[in-house]
Every structure is written in C-alpha cells, then in structure tokens.
Amino acid sequence: MIKVDLQYSGLKDLKTEISESKIIEIHNMIQNKSGRGNDFLGWVEWPETFDKEEYNAMKQAANQLRSKIDTLVVIGIGGSYLGARAADEMIRGLNHIDKVKVIYAGHTMSSTYVAQLTKYLKDKNFGICVVSKSGTTTEPGIAFRRLEEQLISQVGLVKAKDLIVAVTDASRGALKTLADQKGYQTFTIPDDIGGRFSVLTPVGIFPLLVAGVNTDNIFAGALAAKKTLNANDLSNPAYQYAAARYLMNQKGYKAEALVTYELQMQLLNEWWKQLFGECEGKEGKGLYPTSMVFSTDLHSLGQWIQEGTRNVLFETVIKVKTPVLDANVPVDQANYDGLNYLTNKTFHEINSIAIEGVIDAHVNVGKMPNIVLEFEKMDDVQFGYLVYFFELAVAMSGYLLDINPFDQPGVEVYKYNMFKLLGKPGVK
Amino acid sequence: MIKVDLQYSGLKDLKTEISESKIIEIHNMIQNKSGRGNDFLGWVEWPETFDKEEYNAMKQAANQLRSKIDTLVVIGIGGSYLGARAADEMIRGLNHIDKVKVIYAGHTMSSTYVAQLTKYLKDKNFGICVVSKSGTTTEPGIAFRRLEEQLISQVGLVKAKDLIVAVTDASRGALKTLADQKGYQTFTIPDDIGGRFSVLTPVGIFPLLVAGVNTDNIFAGALAAKKTLNANDLSNPAYQYAAARYLMNQKGYKAEALVTYELQMQLLNEWWKQLFGECEGKEGKGLYPTSMVFSTDLHSLGQWIQEGTRNVLFETVIKVKTPVLDANVPVDQANYDGLNYLTNKTFHEINSIAIEGVIDAHVNVGKMPNIVLEFEKMDDVQFGYLVYFFELAVAMSGYLLDINPFDQPGVEVYKYNMFKLLGKPGVK
Numbered sequence: 001m002i003k004v005d006l007q008y009s010g011l012k013d014l015k016t017e018i019s020e021s022k023i024i025e026i027h028n029m030i031q032n033k034s035g036r037g038n039d040f041l042g043w044v045e046w047p048e049t050f051d052k053e054e055y056n057a058m059k060q061a062a063n064q065l066r067s068k069i070d071t072l073v074v075i076g077i078g079g080s081y082l083g084a085r086a087a088d089e090m091i092r093g094l095n096h097i098d099k100v101k102v103i104y105a106g107h108t109m110s111s112t113y114v115a116q117l118t119k120y121l122k123d124k125n126f127g128i129c130v131v132s133k134s135g136t137t138t139e140p141g142i143a144f145r146r147l148e149e150q151l152i153s154q155v156g157l158v159k160a161k162d163l164i165v166a167v168t169d170a171s172r173g174a175l176k177t178l179a180d181q182k183g184y185q186t187f188t189i190p191d192d193i194g195g196r197f198s199v200l201t202p203v204g205i206f207p208l209l210v211a212g213v214n215t216d217n218i219f220a221g222a223l224a225a226k227k228t229l230n231a232n233d234l235s236n237p238a239y240q241y242a243a244a245r246y247l248m249n250q251k252g253y254k255a256e257a258l259v260t261y262e263l264q265m266q267l268l269n270e271w272w273k274q275l276f277g278e279c280e281g282k283e284g285k286g287l288y289p290t291s292m293v294f295s296t297d298l299h300s301l302g303q304w305i306q307e308g309t310r311n312v313l314f315e316t317v318i319k320v321k322t323p324v325l326d327a328n329v330p331v332d333q334a335n336y337d338g339l340n341y342l343t344n345k346t347f348h349e350i351n352s353i354a355i356e357g358v359i360d361a362h363v364n365v366g367k368m369p370n371i372v373l374e375f376e377k378m379d380d381v382q383f384g385y386l387v388y389f390f391e392l393a394v395a396m397s398g399y400l401l402d403i404n405p406f407d408q409p410g411v412e413v414y415k416y417n418m419f420k421l422l423g424k425p426g427v428k
Numbered sequence: 429m430i431k432v433d434l435q436y437s438g439l440k441d442l443k444t445e446i447s448e449s450k451i452i453e454i455h456n457m458i459q460n461k462s463g464r465g466n467d468f469l470g471w472v473e474w475p476e477t478f479d480k481e482e483y484n485a486m487k488q489a490a491n492q493l494r495s496k497i498d499t500l501v502v503i504g505i506g507g508s509y510l511g512a513r514a515a516d517e518m519i520r521g522l523n524h525i526d527k528v529k530v531i532y533a534g535h536t537m538s539s540t541y542v543a544q545l546t547k548y549l550k551d552k553n554f555g556i557c558v559v560s561k562s563g564t565t566t567e568p569g570i571a572f573r574r575l576e577e578q579l580i581s582q583v584g585l586v587k588a589k590d591l592i593v594a595v596t597d598a599s600r601g602a603l604k605t606l607a608d609q610k611g612y613q614t615f616t617i618p619d620d621i622g623g624r625f626s627v628l629t630p631v632g633i634f635p636l637l638v639a640g641v642n643t644d645n646i647f648a649g650a651l652a653a654k655k656t657l658n659a660n661d662l663s664n665p666a667y668q669y670a671a672a673r674y675l676m677n678q679k680g681y682k683a684e685a686l687v688t689y690e691l692q693m694q695l696l697n698e699w700w701k702q703l704f705g706e707c708e709g710k711e712g713k714g715l716y717p718t719s720m721v722f723s724t725d726l727h728s729l730g731q732w733i734q735e736g737t738r739n740v741l742f743e744t745v746i747k748v749k750t751p752v753l754d755a756n757v758p759v760d761q762a763n764y765d766g767l768n769y770l771t772n773k774t775f776h777e778i779n780s781i782a783i784e785g786v787i788d789a790h791v792n793v794g795k796m797p798n799i800v801l802e803f804e805k806m807d808d809v810q811f812g813y814l815v816y817f818f819e820l821a822v823a824m825s826g827y828l829l830d831i832n833p834f835d836q837p838g839v840e841v842y843k844y845n846m847f848k849l850l851g852k853p854g855v856k
C-alpha cells in the first residue's frame with residue numbers, strides 16, 4: 001500500500017549500490033531479535049500480539065470518559081504524545097468539530113503556555129490522560145501536578161478520580177504508585193517497546209479512543225503492513241526506503257526533509273523526526289531529520305531548496321493518491337483573477353499537478369534529489385500502515401549504520417544537568 | 429534590547445575573525461540603498477515613514493470588521509501570512525480566548541483542509557482578509573474564490589462587501605481590479621518592501637488589528653530597534669548575529685536551528701525560516717534554516733543534537749528573560765512523584781534553568797555550537813523589535829555572502845512548471 005519511487009533520487013538500481021545479503025542479514029536480526037537493542041523489539045509483533053483484554057478495558061474506560069468531558073488534556077512529552085497527536089490530526093483533520101477537543105501539555109515548561117492553558121480550562125469539563133513510563137520526567141510531572149490540582153478544585157476529589165487516567169509502567173515507578181494510591185485507572189506501557197515506537201500501545205490508543213478515532217482500523221492497517229511488508233530483501237518497500245536514505249547519507253548528504261502537501265500530516269512529520277532522529281543520531285552518525293509542508297513552505301524554504309547550498313539536503317516527498325474530501329474551484333464569470341482555466345479541476349487534482357511540477361523543478365533544475373513515497377489516503381487504516389512502515393524502515397536503516405537503533409543515551413545528558421542545577425535530591 | 433551571547437559558539441572575538449571595515453561598508457550599502465536589490469529596501473525606514481493616514485483608515489476598517497465577525501480568515505501564502513500569524517501567536521498565545529479567532533487559508537491546496545474549513549465556517553460569522561500583491565498566485569487565488577463564494581451564499585452580496593478586505597498593490601494587478609470592481613476595501617502593499625519583510629505593512633498590520641493586537645506597540649518596538657540598532661560596526665547586535673552565523677557557515681556548518689523554549693514562538697521561527705532561507709538561499713549558498721521547540725524536541729531531536737552527525741548544524745537559542753504569565757508547582761504532601769523539591773520555583777524559573785542545563789549538555793558534552801539571543805518579553809513591543817533585528821541581520825548576512833538578499837528567482841521555477849502542467853493560458 002506504499003510505493004517507493006526512486007526515479008528522482010539519482011540512485012541507480014538499489015541492488016547494484018547495496019549488498020542485498022546485508023539487507024537479508026538485518027531482516028533476520030529484526031525478526032529473530034538478535035541485534036543490538038533487542039530488548040526493545042516488541043513493536044515487531046505488536047499488531048498481532050497486543051493485549052486484547054486490555055484493549056477492551058480501554059474502550060470501555062474511554063467511552064465513559066468521553067461521555068463526561070468536552071476536553072481531554074494529554075500530558076506527555078516526545079513519544080508520549082507525538083503519535084497520538086499525529087494520528088488525531090491526520091485522521092480527523094485540523095478544523096474537525098467533535099464532542100471532545102484534545103489539547104496537549106507536559107511537552108513544554110513555558111509558564112505562559114501553562115498559565116494560559118489553566119485559564120482556558122476554567123470553564124471546561126476536562127479530563128486528563130497522563131503518559132509517562134517513570135512518572136519522574138520533569139516536564140509532564142509538573143504539568144500534571146498543576147492540572148490535577150485544578151481539576152480537583154473544579155470538580156472535587158471524588159469526581160476527579162473518574163476523570164484522570166494514567167498510562168504508565170505495569171508495576172513500577174512513581175506514576176504507577178501515585179495512580180494506585182489515588183485511585184486513578186491505569187493502562188500499561190509495555191517494557192519492550194520504546195517511547196518513539198509506542199503509538200499503537202495504550203500511549204497512543206487510549207487518547208485516540210477518547211477522541212473518537214477508530215483504533216480498530218488503525219490496528220488493521222498496522223497488521224496489514226506487518227503481513228505485506230514481509231519480504232526479507234529489497235523488494236520490501238520499507239527496506240527500499242531505508243536503503244535509499246542510507247545510500248544518500250553515504251554519498252555525503254547530511255539532512256533529509258520529509259515533505260507533505262497536506263497540512264494535517266505535519267504532526268506525522270514531527271513523529272517521524274523523533275523516530276529517525278532518536279534511532280539514528282548517535283556515535284556521530286545519522287541524517288538530520290527535518291520537515292516541510294508545501295505549498296506554504298515553497299514560499300518560504302522554496303528559494304533555498306531551488307538554488308541554495310547543494311549536496312546537503314535531499315527531500316522525501318509524501319504523495320496522497322485519494323483525498324478524504326475534495327472541493328471545486330467555483331466559476332466566476334468576471335474572471336478578474338484569470339483563474340477560470342482551473343474550474344474544471346478539483347483542489348486535489350491541482351495539488352497533485354503541483355507535486356509533479358515541484359518535483360521537476362527541484363530535481364531537474366535545482367539538482368535536489370527526491371525520494372517519493374506514495375500512499376492511498378489519509379485515513380485510520382493508512383495511518384496504522386504508515387506507522388509500521390516507518391518503524392520497520394528505521395530498524396533497517398539504523399542497523400545499516402551499525403548503531404543500536406533502540407536506545408537514546410544522549411537524552412539523559414540534559415536531564416542530568418537540569419536535575420543538578422535544580423537541586424534534585426540525590427543528584428550530584 | 430537584544431543581547432547576542434557568543435561564548436558558546438566556539439567563535440573568538442568577532443573582530444579577529446571578520447573585517448570590521450567590511451561590516452561598515454555593508455552598513456553603508458544598506459543605509460544608502462546602494463547594494464544589489466536596493467529597490468526593496470523600503471523596510472529600513474518603514475518604522476518612521478509608514479503612511480499614518482492609511483494606518484488610521486486601517487484602524488477604523490478593522491474595528492468595523494471586528495464588530496461584525498467571530499472569525500477572520502486570512503488568505504495568503506509565505507510572507508502574506510507568516511508575519512501576522514507569528515505576531516498573533518507570540519503576543520496573544522496559543523489558548524487565548526478572544527472575540528475574534530483568526531484562521532489561515534490560501535497557504536495550502538489540500539482539498540481536505542479546504543473542504544473541512546468550509547464546513548467549519550458554515551455557522552460562523554466570518555470575514556476575509558485576502559493578501560496578494562498580484563492576485564494571480566494559484567494557492568490564495570483558488571482559496572479566495574471558494575471562500576468568497578461561501579461568504580456571499582451565507583450573508584448575501586451586499587453584506588459580504590463589508591466583510592471582505594484586500595491587501596494588494598496600490599493600483600495594478602488582478603486582486604486590485606477585482607476588489608475595485610466588486611467594491612471591497614483595499615490597503616496597500618508598498619512596492620519597495622518584499623513579502624518576507626512585509627509584516628509591518630498592511631499585510632501584517634490589518635489582520636492584527638482585527639485580531640485586537642496593539643499594533644501601536646509593535647510599531648514602537650520596531651522604531652526602538654531602528655534607533656538603537658544603529659551602530660555601523662560590530663557593536664551592533666544585529667550585525668554580531670549576522671557575522672557570527674556567516675562565520676559558522678564559513679567554518680563548514682550547513683544548517684542553523686533556531687531554538688525556542690516557548691511554544692507560542694514557533695511561528696516566529698517559521699517566519700525567520702522564510703526570511704533567512706529566501707534571502708540567502710541562492711547561487712549555491714546559504715545556511716539551511718530549521719526550527720526546534722524545546723523541551724518537546726529534546727525528546728525528539730535531542731538525541732541527534734547530542735550525539736549525531738557533527739559539524740553540520742549549530743543552534744541559535746532564544747532566551748526570554750521575563751514571562752508574560754507565570755505559574756507555580758503545587759505542593760503535594762504525598763510527593764509520590766518526588767517533585768516537591770521544585771515547589772519553591774516557578775515554571776519560568778525551571779524553564780530558565782533547563783536552558784542553562786541544555787546549553788551546557790549540547791555545547792560542552794555534545795560539541796554542538798550555540799549562539800544565544802536574549803530578549804525581554806513576549807509582548808507586542810518586543811515583537812516589533814525582533815522583526816527589525818532579524819531584518820537588519822539578514823540584510824547584513826546576505827550581503828556578506830555576496831548575493832542579492834532581496835530577490836527570490838528560484839520561487840518562479842515551480843510556479844512556471846505548475847502553470848504549464850495546469851494549462852494556464854499564455855504559458856508555454
């Protein structure tokens with residue numbers, strides 16, 4: 001359901017540029033869990049093995065919560081919110097009107113943001129989904145304290161208990177203890193799935209259920225990806241994409257821009273940035289993952305892409321074949337703007353033609369290589385498919401770089417510094 | 429009002445690395461309008477010379493429009509909306525509740541976005557501000573057709589006339605003709621100020637007035653910048669920043685990330701990306717401008733920044749000294765999360781300490797150079813100041829690269845391709 005088109009990449013036949021036996025070897029490492037970081041490969045089987053009982057319990061809890069609130073505040077940082085937000089925006093869109101509005105917190109320590117959010121929530125019937133494996137990460141920790149206090153002061157201790165859900169470790173950690181002691185319902189972050197791979201676990205699924213997204217379809221899409229992206233060699237589209245970007249890196253390119261022509265996929269790009277940046281950016285390696293949204297960024301970064309510094313960046317362009325909704329350009333008899341020549345086309349047709357024109361301009365005139373990924377539709381099924389596609393791709397490309405794709409040792413450095421400066425007990 | 433701190437940049441005393449006489453020479457080119465692109469230097473004097481009569485007319489028109497609507501749709505792409513949006517979000521914040529909500533269109537051809545937006549607007553009292561110098565740019569052109577038709581069908585032809593305002597050329601172009609013929613009020617985009625420098629012209633000011641932002645203060649901030657950033661040498665903070673990033677580029681760095689710790693400044697970063705990318709990205713030159721929002725991106729790109737590929741990216745970190753609003757961390761006697769040690773600090777204090785910790789981690793452990801820009805507060809005055817600071821800086825850094833900072837020839841290539849593929853009359 002995803003087509004990888006390398007004709008604009010400047011790469012020749014992949015098989016002549018990379019050893020297919022290396023691909024097969026890594027495929028086996030992923031499937032047999034025999035490579036570095038193999039404690040964190042739970043996502044590989046997840047579309048089949050996820051806990052059905054917990055899933056049903058989540059559906060029930062989400063329905064109850066949904067019936068009581070108009071606003072859900074998801075408190076989490078990094079992988080603890082990016083996946084849910086990417087899914088919510090891609091599937092429901094940016095100006096979707098629904099019973100429950102989802103708002104995010106705990107991903108910033110901006111005092112102005114937090115203070116404005118507490119004002120905004122004053123007359124809302126809000127619930128909280130707090131997501132943290134440990135419960136001691138500073139950003140979501142202090143945001144949760146603040147909003148928990150507000151909720152209790154707005155509805156009282158008894159009612160608040162039913163409006164707070166924690167997604168956390170099965171048995172250990174500060175958030176698990178807190179939730180158990182205070183009587184908040186909890187769902188589990190599996191031990192063998194890291195934050196950036198967690199969107200199909202309760203981390204992403206619970207908030208999406210409250211938002212009213214069809215998560216059965218998301219799982220169906222992920223399962224379809226698991227089943228169809230099963231070739232062990234370069235006929236596998238996920239490995240084609242992994243190999244292509246690895247080769248671009250080898251040829252000296254330092255950065256990749258994931259390009260979307262759909263505003264509502266911007267957060268998917270942000271999710272992708274974490275997935276690839278955090279998996280690959282270690283031991284002095286890894287492409288710098290960046291994001292662009294066209295047309296708007298054509299009138300911003302377009303000039304640099306067309307004529308700026310060469311041999312640093314390549315683009316990976318996502319094309320959506322079928323629109324969820326389409327729209328016509330109305331006829332205007334006066335035609336002052338001269339746009340009547342477009343009235344026989346829909347917005348989606350015009351957008352698709354723009355993609356062709358831009359690729360030609362960037363690649364042939366600008367000498368900016370493009371990888372093109374084409375998928376069917378911005379719906380729940382395809383979201384699940386895309387997630388699995390990128391997860392499988394980054395496992396391959398990470399192992400091609402000869403690093404451990406599943407750890408993140410560098411994230412600890414700033415946390416340690418911060419704890420020390422803040423005077424956290426026990427940190428020296 | 430802006431301090432440029434280079435102690436973490438790895439650069440020595442600027443005067444030993446760059447010829448100060450070159451800085452003075454370019455300063456004179458900017459002030460005397462004697463360099464390349466000198467037709468587009470209207471922004472230099474603008475905080476003093478802007479048309480006061482038109483400004484008063486705008487205030488009147490904006491007040492009238494504001495009294496009639498709950499939603500303003502700003503239709504524009506690139507410089508025609510980024511400045512207004514950056515100002516609106518930085519000054520009013522992300523969860524601000526006000527009489528008028530501002531929504532953007534014409535910056536995308538996504539059919540789903542447009543179709544959802546038209547649904548969303550069905551029960552709104554909306555007005556339109558369409559911004560385009562020519563009126564023939566496809567993206568805003570087709571969006572305007574669609575929303576103009578909707579507005580007329582919702583309120584009738586007569587009422588719609590008072591709800592549509594065009595910001596466009598003084599006398600020529602399709603949008604000017606259209607507005608005059610149909611009886612829509614117009615305000616003027618000056619001929620000598622390019623799109624990416626236009627936020628202080630009616631392009632940015634009219635939508636901000638409708639949104640209820642204090643534009644007098646924005647102008648006051650810009651004027652203060654014009655007056656205080658007046659040194660002709662490296663004592664000028666704008667030139668310090670320009671020289672520093674130029675030197676980083678000369679040393680082999682290919683990309684710059686503007687880093688904010690305030691979510692509501694994300695759009696200012698997007699505006700900055702256009703300003704620097706479009707000014708500098710030509711003749712095979714220019715840093716790739718990218719953006720990050722911390723803390724959230726520390727749990728996404730943080731790993732790559734800390735340990736990924738070196739000598740490609742440097743960070744320019746924006747520190748805000750004083751918060752607009754602050755918030756405390758509540759005391760929780762049980763202290764399950766162990767965060768009571770933070771209850772004597774405000775969010776802003778914790779955020780400021782995080783900045784220190786992150787800079788130390790990135791610079792000293794990660795060997796990722798940092799430029800630090802410190803300013804006072806996220807308010808209207810400071811927004812005007814920042815705008816002028818960056819505009820002056822990019823003029824200097826563009827001329828240091830020996831290119832014309834004020835044209836954008838590369839943006840035409842994709843437009844031409846698109847027109848040809850769409851069968852625009854007269855394009856071969």
